[in-house]
Amino acid sequence: MAPVVSPVPTSEDLPSSTVVGIIGGGIVGLTAALVLAERGIPVVVLEKGRLAGEQSSRNLGWIRKMGRSVADVPLACVADRLWAGLAARVGEDVGYRQAGIMYLARTQAEMDMHRGWLDSVRDLSLDSRLLTAPQVDMLVPHGQGTWAGGIYTPSDGRAEPTRAASAIARAATRHGAIIVEQCAVRTLSMEGGQVKGLVTERGEMRCEQVLLAGGLWSRRFLGNLGIGLPTLPLVCSALRTSPLDGMGEIAVGAPDFSFRKRLDGGYTITQRGALDAPLTLDHLRIGMRYLPTLRQQIGNLRIGIGREFVEDLMLARRWDKAAVSPFERVRVKDPAANAALVAEAMDNLVRAWPTFGNAAVAQSWAGTMDITPDSLPVIGAVTKMPGLTLASGFSGHGFGTSLAAGALAVDLLTGQAPIVEATPYRLDRFT
Template sequence: MAPVISPVRTSDDFPPATVVCVIGGGIVGLTAALVLAERGVPVVVLEKGRLAGEQSSRNLGWIRKMGRSVADVPLARAADALWAGLAARVGEDVGYRQAGILYLARTRAEMDMHRSWLDAVRDLSLESRLVTAAQIDELVPRGQGQWAGGIHTPSDGRAEPTRAASAIARAAMQKGAVIVEQCAVRTLVLEGGRTTGVVTERGVIRCEQVLLAGGLWSRRFLGNLGVGLPTLPLICSALRTAPMEGMGEIAVGAPDFSFRKRMDGGYTITQRGALDAPLTMEHLRIGMRYLPTLRQQGGHLRIGIGREFVADLALARHWRETDISPFERVRVWDPAANGVLIREAMTNLGVAWPEFRAARIVQSWAGAMDITPDSLPAIGAVAKVPGLTLASGFSGHGFGTSLAAGELAADLLMGEAPIVDPAPYRLERFSRGGR
């Protein structure tokens, strides 16, 4: 069952023209729309289903610098400041708490990985530090796990996925953005070699720029335009508990579980050591690009072939603007939670912190993430399609950087000075001539 999202009253109007069209009503696209509206740029957001209906509301809500690629840390640091000011900016509490994140290690090899990452970011002035088993007991008391140590970043935090995107959407509309749900974009209007509008299921909207922030669906949209974006799906199953007392505010990630406090007093929990990897036709097309990742993390993946393969096969990869698009056939991808992983998460957590054995599970859900070969998103202009900017491929950790990522996308499509160096996120890095 999908998480319950804070409701947003979107527009019933269908504008004939604007300056920027945003395809996708997830948190990155909505943030870009808010930035543009704050700058006085007319913008329309078009969402095929409902706002934040997929991974933007289904993620774990972690906001972290710790463990990120060195190239991704500047974006994460920029996002920290934006998260800290978001409540004042949108006039709502979205649950942002800078309560820290703690990663645990059971073995010396796992500690060596944390140590290597800390060495790699040494010059970036982060607050991350290695901690001992005794210090773990001080940070999160009453545990019974046997830990080799861990790594702690007190400046990392969390927020509520079911609140954040909705609050951003409301603030964007207050500043003039138009948001339309249940309206899929089928393709682009291309005239004179550049983008001049979008073709939706309800008609054409003329515009000067388009931002594609369609998450897992961006690969299929671009493929219809002859543009490649390598992303494959991974599915994370999660649960939430009823309110619990005494477990503290720090978010904790162990090799085979994670938990973080929620605004409602419960906890969001997952089996951190396992993700479902449903095979699709895309694995035959681009799977070889992921071999280095599989060698490193293949043990975390529960690979299988099932209904996802058939469902993916049934969706068109090429269509005309007059055809019903795949985005109208599947408004929201709502994968079922993996009950085995849910039980594993609670069992593993209960061994380490026995108080969780009495936790009452209120809800479980799953969300599909769009994973790139290097786990970094693609943010920037699409060279083959002038007037089109891309912000997708966030690989399961885009919620934390979403505020900075949306601003970066807005900066780039409007030709403004970027909030961070966009070089690590170039789409061209995936081409044969790229990095």
């Protein structure tokens, strides 16, 4: 069952024109809309289903610098500052708490991995530090796990995915942005090799610039235009518990479970060491690009072939503007939670912290992430399509950096100085 997203009043009508059209009503697209509206630039967001209906509301809510690629840390640092000011900016509590995140290690090999990452970011002035086993027990007491130690970043935090995107959307509309749900974009309208508008299921909307923030659907949208975006799906299953006292505020990630406190007093929990990898045709097309990552992560993947393969085959990869698009056939990607993984997560956690045995499972769900070969997103211009900017491929890390990513996309789209160096996110790094 999907998480319940805070509702947002949206427009019933498709405008005939605007300056910037945004494809996708997830948190990155909505953040970009807020930034544009704050700068006085007319913008329309078009969402094929419902706002934040997919990964933007199904992620774990972690806002972290720890463990990120070195190239991605500057964006995460800017995002920290933006998250800290978001409640005042949008006039709502989105659950942001700078309560810290801790990763645990069972073996010295895992500690060496954390030590290696810490060494790689020494010049970035982070507050991350290694922990001994007694320090782990002091920060998160009442545990019975046997740990070699851990790594801890006090300035990392969390927020509520079911609140954040909606609050950003409401603020964007107050600043003049227009948001239209249940309106799929089929393709781009081009004139003289330049983007001039969006062709939707309700007709055409003229615009000067387009931002594609379609998450896992961006690959298919671009493929219809003859542009390759290498992303593959991974599915994360999660659960939430009823309210539970006595476990503190720090979010914890162990090799085979994770937990973080929620605003409602319960906890969001996953089997951190296992993700579902449903095979699709794209695995045959671009899977070789993922071999270096696969060698490192193969033990964490539950690879299988089933109905996902058939469902993917049934969706068109080429269509014209008059045809019903795949985005109209699947309004919301809603995978079922893997009951075995959810049970594993809870069992593993209770063995380490028996207090969780007192919590009832209130809900479980799953979300599909779009993973790039290097696990970094693509943020920047699509040179083959002047007027088109891309912000997708966030590889399960996008919620935490979304506020900075949306702002960076707008900077690049409007020609302003970018908030961080954008070179690591260029699409052409894959070619």
